[in-house]
Amino acid sequence: MVHITELIQKYDDLDVFKEFDKEVANNSDRGIALICGSIIDEILKELLKDFFIKSSKIDKEIFGVNQTLGTFDAKYKIAYYLGLINDIEMKNIVLLQRIRNKFAHQIFGISFENEEIKNIAFNFKIPKNGYIPPVIPFQKGQASLPKIDLNPIKKDSTPREKFIFTFKYLYMSLHTRTMIGLNNQREELKDIMTADQSIILEMDVINKALQENNECTVRIGKLKADYEEMLYRVTQILETLKNVKTENEEETESVFLDQKTEIEEALNKMDEDEKRIDQYNGYLGTILKIQQYNHAVVKNSIE
Numbered sequence: 001m002v003h004i005t006e007l008i009q010k011y012d013d014l015d016v017f018k019e020f021d022k023e024v025a026n027n028s029d030r031g032i033a034l035i036c037g038s039i040i041d042e043i044l045k046e047l048l049k050d051f052f053i054k055s056s057k058i059d060k061e062i063f064g065v066n067q068t069l070g071t072f073d074a075k076y077k078i079a080y081y082l083g084l085i086n087d088i089e090m091k092n093i094v095l096l097q098r099i100r101n102k103f104a105h106q107i108f109g110i111s112f113e114n115e116e117i118k119n120i121a122f123n124f125k126i127p128k129n130g131y132i133p134p135v136i137p138f139q140k141g142q143a144s145l146p147k148i149d150l151n152p153i154k155k156d157s158t159p160r161e162k163f164i165f166t167f168k169y170l171y172m173s174l175h176t177r178t179m180i181g182l183n184n185q186r187e188e189l190k191d192i193m194t195a196d197q198s199i200i201l202e203m204d205v206i207n208k209a210l211q212e213n214n215e216c217t218v219r220i221g222k223l224k225a226d227y228e229e230m231l232y233r234v235t236q237i238l239e240t241l242k243n244v245k246t247e248n249e250e251e252t253e254s255v256f257l258d259q260k261t262e263i264e265e266a267l268n269k270m271d272e273d274e275k276r277i278d279q280y281n282g283y284l285g286t287i288l289k290i291q292q293y294n295h296a297v298v299k300n301s302i303e
Contacts (some may be wrong), residue, residue: 017134017168029111029160030103036167037072037100040093043174044075047084050178053188072097088127089173092166095120099163112160121159124166126151131165132172196302199295206288213277213284220277224270231263 023035045063052058062069069075076097080090098120103110112121129150137146152165193201234256241253 016171020168024164032160032164033100033103036163037097037104040096040167040170040174041072041075043171043178044072044079044085044093045069047174047178048075048079048082050185051082051084053186055188084177085174088125089170092124092126092170095123096163096166096170112158112163118159121162124153124162126153126166126169130173131169134168134172194302195298196295199291199298203288203291203295206284206291210281210284210288213281217274217277220270220274224267227263227267227270231260231267234260234263 020035020039024032027035048069049058049063052062055061061067064070069078076085076090076093079085080087085093099117102114102117102120110117112118131150131152133148133150133152136148139146153162157165238253238256238260241249241256
């Protein structure tokens with residue numbers, strides 16, 4: 001078999017699946033489980049490398065034996081928490097890894113028909129219409145488009161079939177993401193800030209927070225004006241009801257009293273919000289003055 005890393009990096013998806021199907025035809029259940037686990041492990045590594053900065057030392061220092069991302073477990077977890085794979089993909093990878101580990105550590109009496117393997121494989125899930133077949137048929141001269149199976153796992157699918165379909169789904173999803181990841185690769189941070197630049201950045205953050213708080217205060221002020229207008233109208237209605245006898249007088253008055261209470265509670269809440277924002281602005285203003293002084297001292301000390 002072509003080396004896994006070379007297969008992923010140099011061949012297109014169709015070539016990968018052709019090679020994989022050869023292995024499926026010629027390998028035992030154990031061989032399939034180990035190969036699929038190794039390929040997903042490798043493609044997770046490629047996915048992460050496409051996100052990290054470029055470095056000739058990354059394989060050794062990050063993905064090497066006993067290094068931070070040297071294990072399958074570490075790779076899929078960090079990929080998930082970086083937002084590079086979704087929850088369904090991670091759960092499928094965990095199941096695939098569990099089956100791979102069962103085959104790797106149990107010498108005798110194990111196959112995809114083993115009861116424990118069956119129970120794990122039962123939980124494989126491919127999102128509805130989420131499977132891309134390795135080959136999409138082209139029918140030249142046909143009036144209508146062919147239909148393909150985007151949901152290959154059936155109720156009567158064998159554990160082996162479920163495992164293989166899930167592997168292919170994961171491979172296509174992750175491989176597509178490695179291509180997208182090429183546009184998201186992070187750059188090595190080379191900026192070295194002086195002390196005054198660091199303080200300026202902190203002051204920018206404080207000024208931005210003050211601006212957002214002031215905008216929030218303006219919005220609250222406008223909302224308060226609307227509520228005060230509503231309160232005035234409800235109060236006028238209640239005054240009118242005192243002097244006019246109507247049917248269901250008590251019920252009508254009760255409705256408007258409830259409205260008045262709700263409006264007053266909302267206005268009190270807005271007053272409290274304004275006070276909190278004002279207090280926070282006072283705190284930020286104090287910090288800003290301190291940083292302005294610190295900046296002046298630092299700038300005066302630059303050689």
